Amino acid sequence: MRGPRVEDCFHTLTVIDFEYEVDDGDLPKVLCMVAYMLDENLRRVETIRRWRGEFGSTPPFDIGPDALVVGYSLWAELTCFLVLGWRFPVHVFDLHTAFLASSNILLPYNPDEVRNRQRKRLSDACCTYGIEGWETIDKPVIAKAIGGGRWRDYGREAVLQYCEEDVRASTELLRRQLTGYGRRSPVNPELVMHWSKYSAKTVARIQARGMPIDMPLWNLVQENKLAVIGALIRRFDPSQGGENPIYSPEGEWSNDRFARWLGFAGIVEWPRLDSGALELTGDAFRMMYGAHPAIEGLHALRDGLGVIVRARIPIGRDGRNRPSLFPFGTATGRNAQAKSLFNAHASMRSFMKFSPDKIGLYLDWRTQEVGIAAARSGDAALAEAYQSGDVYHALALLCGLTDDLDVKRWKAEQPGQRQQMKALQLGINYGMGVRSLSRGLKRHPLIASEVILRHQRKYPIYWRWREGTVERAMLERVIVSEYDDWPLHISTSPNKRTLYNFPMQSGGAEMLRLAANRLCDAGLVPSMLVHDGILFELEAEEQVQHTIEIMRIAGTEVCGGLEIGVDTDQKLIGGARYRDKRPLAKHMWEIVMGVLREIGALPTAAGM
Amino acid sequence: MTEKPPLKIVKPNEYLEKFRSKRSHTIAGVETLLTALPILRISEANDFVRLHPSEEDYWSPELCFVSVPIHGEKRDPLHLIDEELAMQYLSAKKIKRQRLALASKPNDSFFFCIIPSQNLDNSWNATALEACEIAKTRWVQVSSRKQEGVEGYKTDLARDADAFPEPRWPSRTLEELIEVTFRGVTIETADHPGLLRLIGARQNLS
Numbered sequence: 001m002r003g004p005r006v007e008d009c010f011h012t013l014t015v016i017d018f019e020y021e022v023d024d025g026d027l028p029k030v031l032c033m034v035a036y037m038l039d040e041n042l043r044r045v046e047t048i049r050r051w052r053g054e055f056g057s058t059p060p061f062d063i064g065p066d067a068l069v070v071g072y073s074l075w076a077e078l079t080c081f082l083v084l085g086w087r088f089p090v091h092v093f094d095l096h097t098a099f100l101a102s103s104n105i106l107l108p109y110n111p112d113e114v115r116n117r118q119r120k121r122l123s124d125a126c127c128t129y130g131i132e133g134w135e136t137i138d139k140p141v142i143a144k145a146i147g148g149g150r151w152r153d154y155g156r157e158a159v160l161q162y163c164e165e166d167v168r169a170s171t172e173l174l175r176r177q178l179t180g181y182g183r184r185s186p187v188n189p190e191l192v193m194h195w196s197k198y199s200a201k202t203v204a205r206i207q208a209r210g211m212p213i214d215m216p217l218w219n220l221v222q223e224n225k226l227a228v229i230g231a232l233i234r235r236f237d238p239s240q241g242g243e244n245p246i247y248s249p250e251g252e253w254s255n256d257r258f259a260r261w262l263g264f265a266g267i268v269e270w271p272r273l274d275s276g277a278l279e280l281t282g283d284a285f286r287m288m289y290g291a292h293p294a295i296e297g298l299h300a301l302r303d304g305l306g307v308i309v310r311a312r313i314p315i316g317r318d319g320r321n322r323p324s325l326f327p328f329g330t331a332t333g334r335n336a337q338a339k340s341l342f343n344a345h346a347s348m349r350s351f352m353k354f355s356p357d358k359i360g361l362y363l364d365w366r367t368q369e370v371g372i373a374a375a376r377s378g379d380a381a382l383a384e385a386y387q388s389g390d391v392y393h394a395l396a397l398l399c400g401l402t403d404d405l406d407v408k409r410w411k412a413e414q415p416g417q418r419q420q421m422k423a424l425q426l427g428i429n430y431g432m433g434v435r436s437l438s439r440g441l442k443r444h445p446l447i448a449s450e451v452i453l454r455h456q457r458k459y460p461i462y463w464r465w466r467e468g469t470v471e472r473a474m475l476e477r478v479i480v481s482e483y484d485d486w487p488l489h490i491s492t493s494p495n496k497r498t499l500y501n502f503p504m505q506s507g508g509a510e511m512l513r514l515a516a517n518r519l520c521d522a523g524l525v526p527s528m529l530v531h532d533g534i535l536f537e538l539e540a541e542e543q544v545q546h547t548i549e550i551m552r553i554a555g556t557e558v559c560g561g562l563e564i565g566v567d568t569d570q571k572l573i574g575g576a577r578y579r580d581k582r583p584l585a586k587h588m589w590e591i592v593m594g595v596l597r598e599i600g601a602l603p604t605a606a607g608m
Numbered sequence: 609m610t611e612k613p614p615l616k617i618v619k620p621n622e623y624l625e626k627f628r629s630k631r632s633h634t635i636a637g638v639e640t641l642l643t644a645l646p647i648l649r650i651s652e653a654n655d656f657v658r659l660h661p662s663e664e665d666y667w668s669p670e671l672c673f674v675s676v677p678i679h680g681e682k683r684d685p686l687h688l689i690d691e692e693l694a695m696q697y698l699s700a701k702k703i704k705r706q707r708l709a710l711a712s713k714p715n716d717s718f719f720f721c722i723i724p725s726q727n728l729d730n731s732w733n734a735t736a737l738e739a740c741e742i743a744k745t746r747w748v749q750v751s752s753r754k755q756e757g758v759e760g761y762k763t764d765l766a767r768d769a770d771a772f773p774e775p776r777w778p779s780r781t782l783e784e785l786i787e788v789t790f791r792g793v794t795i796e797t798a799d800h801p802g803l804l805r806l807i808g809a810r811q812n813l814s
Contacts, residue, residue: 266788400813434680444792446801449679450811 010091012067013038015174017166018080019159021149025314025322027208030080031151034164035061042175049160055084063089068193072096072122072170074200075207075327082208094196095170098177098187099125100328101195104488109495126169129176129184133169137162191485198513199327205525206516210320211341211535212360212527214353214577221351221592222311224601226250229309231595232588236301238265238294246298251309253302255280267291269439286423290442300584304345308592313339321352325529331498332505333486334512335529342530346580347588353577354537360572361544364533365511365555366565367391372507373429375559376482377465381458383562392421398458399424399441399451428455430501431466470499481506483558484513507558508532515554519547533569544571645789646719647686647708650739655713656747656766658775659721659740666710666782670725673704674795676802687802688786689795697798697807709740710782714747714772720789735760747772 016035020028030052037046048060059081063069069089071077073096081088099120118124126133142162145151151159180186221228229251239246239261246257259278262270271279271287278284285299307313315321321340329336341349354360365371370391374382385394389407396402396410396417404410411418424432424440432440438448456463473479473490479502480487486506490499512529519526519534524547528535536547548566555564570578579586596602650657660666672691675684686704694703711721723740724733739750739761747766753759766772778785795803801811 269791403814434678438792444801445678445681445685446676446805446811447813449681450813452680 010066010068012062013042013070013174014061014067015070015167015171016061016077017071017163017170018077019146019151019163020080021151022147023317025210025316025320026318027083027316027322028076028080030055030083031146032156032160032163033080034160034167036167036171037061038171042171042178044171047164049164051156051160057085059086059089063087065090067091068093070095070170070174071200072125072166072173074196075204078200078204079208082204088201088204091193092196092200093174093189093193094200095125095173095177096120096122097195097199097328098192099128099173101192101487102177102184102187103128104328104331104486106331106488106490106494106498108491108493122166122169122173126173129173129181131169131172131176133165137165188485194484195328195486195513198517202513202516202520203325203327205520206527206529207322207325209525209527209537210316210322211352212354212358212537213315213319213321213341213351215315215319217353218315218351220596220601221308224596224599225308227595227599228592229305231591232301232305232308235591236294236297236588238292238298247301247305251305253305265292265294267295271436271439283423286419287436287440289419296584300345300347300588302345304348304588307341307344307348307351313341313344323528328486330505330509331488332502333481333509334505334531335509337529340528342528342535345585345588346582347585347592349578349580349585350589351578354572354575356575357539359536359538359541359544360570360576360578361536361538361547361568362533362570362578363536363548363551363566364530364569365508365551366567367425368508368511368532368555368564369429369504370425371555371559371562371564372504372511373462375562376503376507377459377462379459379461379465382462385459386562390418392418392425395421395425395455398454399447401441424451428452429504431497466500469503470496473499473502479503481510483507483510486510511555511558511564514558515551518550518554522546522550524550645785647722647789648711648719649722650711650736650743650748651750651752651761653711653713653719653721653750656749656772657721657743658712658747659743660710660775660777661744663709663744666777667723668708668782668786670705670707673706674698674702674802674806675704676793676805678805685793687793687795688790689803693795693798693803697803702806708786710777710785711743712775712777716776718775718778720785731760735763739763 014035014037016033018028018033019031021031022028032052033048033050033055035048036044037048039045050060061067061069063086067089068091070093072094074092074094078088078092103118103120123134123139139162142154142158145153146159146162154162177187178189226249230249233245233247233251234240237245237247239257242261242264244257244260246261247253255278262278267288269291271284273279282299282303285295285302289296289299313321314323323337323340323343326336326338337343341351352360367386370382371386374386385391388394390411393402393407393410396414397405399421401417401421402410402414404413420440424437427437427440434445434449434452437451438445441448441451469479477490478487479490479499482503486509488502488506508531512532512534515534516526516529524536524538524543526534527537534547534551538544538547548568551566552563555566556562558564569581572578579589593602597604672689672694673686674689674694676687677684689703705726707723707725708720709723710718712718721740724737727733728737736750739748742748742763742765746769749764749766750761751764753762793802799812804811
C-alpha cells in the first residue's frame, strides 16, 4: 500500500534552482537563486530571488525536518549550498533521480541498432511529462553563457528569469511525478527521497572534495606531451615501426590499423560485436591477453594515453580533480563517472599525490560481486567459497588449473591465473557462453563446457536462483535491486545477460551508496567512489579503522548478514604518491618518469 | 546437359598432408563451424557466391573431419582430424571426407565452401559440385529443389555478371586460412578433448 502523500508530510516544500559560473574542475561561483515556496497542495505561495551578495549565512527557507527541498540534479544546488556555507536540508527530493528511475528501461536486445543514449536533462524530463517551457529563451546558449561567466550579455533580470523558468518547470514536474502522467505511474516519494540522499547530498559532498593532483608534475607532462606519448607508444604499441602503426605520433588510435595489425599478428579470433565490428571493451582486451604478448600492454596504452593526449580530466585551480559521478547513471544504478584518473589505466593514478599531513587511503570490497551472488542466491557452497579467502582460487581448482591447496601461495605465485579467474568468474555471473569462456581459459570449448557443468554441479542453488530471477523479471517486466528497490523496467526481448548480471551490479551499487551516505554522515567524506572501492584523504589514523568499519558494515547489511571483506589497496602517508601495485602500471609510470628525466625535465635522481 | 568439368588433383602441402583422406568412405552431413572463416555448403550461403578460381591454390585436397558435440553450443563444431587417429579411434561413419574451397558472398564476406568429394554420383553432390565449378567465374545462388520433388540443387546465375564487385581475395595461403580456421579444433593427438569426447573418455582439465 502506498504511504501518505509527500505533500502531506512536510510543512514546507521548496523548489530551488541556482545559476553559477564554473570553470572545469572548480567549485561554482554562485550567481543567483530562485526558490518557489509551495503549500500543501503544491501551489506557489511565495517566490524568493537572490542575487550574488544577497545570500546570507543560512538559506532563506526552511531546511529542517518538516521541510522538503526539491530540485533537478539537486547535487548541483547542494554544491552551491556548500560554497555558500549553508547546512544541507534534512530531506531532499531530486527530480532527476526520480526521472532516471521511471525512465530506466532495458530496450529489446539488438546489437545491430545504433542507439543514441536518451538525454535526461530537465527539458527532456519536462518533454516526457508534457510540460512546455523555455519558448522565449534559447536555453542551451544562455546556460553556456552563464557557466562561462558571460551572463552580463543578458543582464541580471534575464538570468533570474531564466533561473525562475527552471523552477517553474521543476515545480510542474514535481506535481506530475507525484500524480503520474499519461502512462507514467506516480513515483514513490519515499524511495525518491531515499535515493536523493545519495544522489544529491552525498554526491555533492564527494564531488566538491575531489582528488589531489600533483600539479607541477601534471604540467610538466603536458609541456612535454609529445615526448611522453612517443615513449609510451614506442614501448607499448607493437605496430610501431611497421607500415600501419595503430597509434599516430600524436597518440591517436585507429580501429582500421588495429584490425590490420591483428591480421598481421595472426590473431584471428578477436571478439566481435554481433554487428561484426571488433569489440574494443576492456573485457575483450582482457580475454585476449593470452593471444599475443603485446595485447596487455596495448590495452594499458589505450586506457592510459587518453589522459595525457586529451588532458580532459577536470582539475580545479586548487589542483583537485573533480569528476562528475553521474549517480544512477547506469541501468544497474551504479554511477557513470567520467573524466577521472580512475577512468584511465591504473598507471595514470600516480598523478595523484597526497599532502604530507594527510593519509591517502583506497579501500575496496573483496570480490564484491561474487559475495553478492552468494548472499542473494543463498547458495551455501558459494558463500563458503567466498569466505574461504579467495574465490578465484576455488574456481582455479574447479577448472583444474591448479592443484595447489595453499591459497596464499597460489595467489602469490599465479597472479596471471588469478586475473584470468577473475574475468571468468564475472563472466559466469553474467551468463558467458562456452565460446567466450574457452577463449578466456585458452582451452578447448569442451573444457570450457566442462567448467560450466562443474560450476553448475557445485553451485546448483546459485544457478537455479539466477534462472528464477530472470524468469520472474521477464514475467513482471521489471527487476529491482534488493536492498533499496532501484528499478530496471524491461521491454520485450531484453538481453538476458543484463538481467543475469543485474542483481550483482545493482547490489554493488547499493553497497556503495549505503557506505558513502554513512561515511558522509560521519564526516569522512570520500574523495572518489570507484565501482567497488572508495578513495579517502583522511586526517588521522583513527579515521582509517572507522572508514573500514563503515564499509564492512554496509557490505554485510546489503548482503543480509554475509560479511563482505574490505581490503586496503593503498595507504599513503607522508606525502606519498598513489602507486598502483600491478607491474604493468608501475612499468608504464616508470616510462613516463624516465622520459622526463631523459629530456632533462626532471632531475636524474628524482624519485617519482 | 553440360559436361561436368573434370576435377583436378590439388597439389598437397605439408601441413594438410596428415589430414588428407586416403580412403574412400560414405559422406555425411557437415555442420557449420564458427571460427575465423565460417564453413558452409554452397546451398547454405543463402546468397550469391563466388569460389576462388584457382583450384590449385585455394581448393584443398580431400581432408578428414569430425563433428564434436559440446554442451552449451548450438551446433557441433567441426574438427579437422589426422586420418590415422580417426581410423584408429572412430567408426568410419563418424569421419567426414570432403574438400574446402575459399568462397565469398558479395562484398568480400568470405567463407569456406564444402566441396563434395565422395559419392559424386549422388544427385545432390553432383549438382553442388557443378554449381561450385560455375561459381569460379560467375555469381551463383544455389537452392534445394526438394520442394519441387527433385533430388538436387538449382543453380541461379546473377542476372548481371557485374552486379557485385569481384571478390578481393585474401593474400593468405589456403594453408594459413585453414590453420587459423581450425586453430584449437584440430585433432592431432589421442588426448585431444574433441577425440576424448567422441570416444567417451573423461576430460583432463589440468
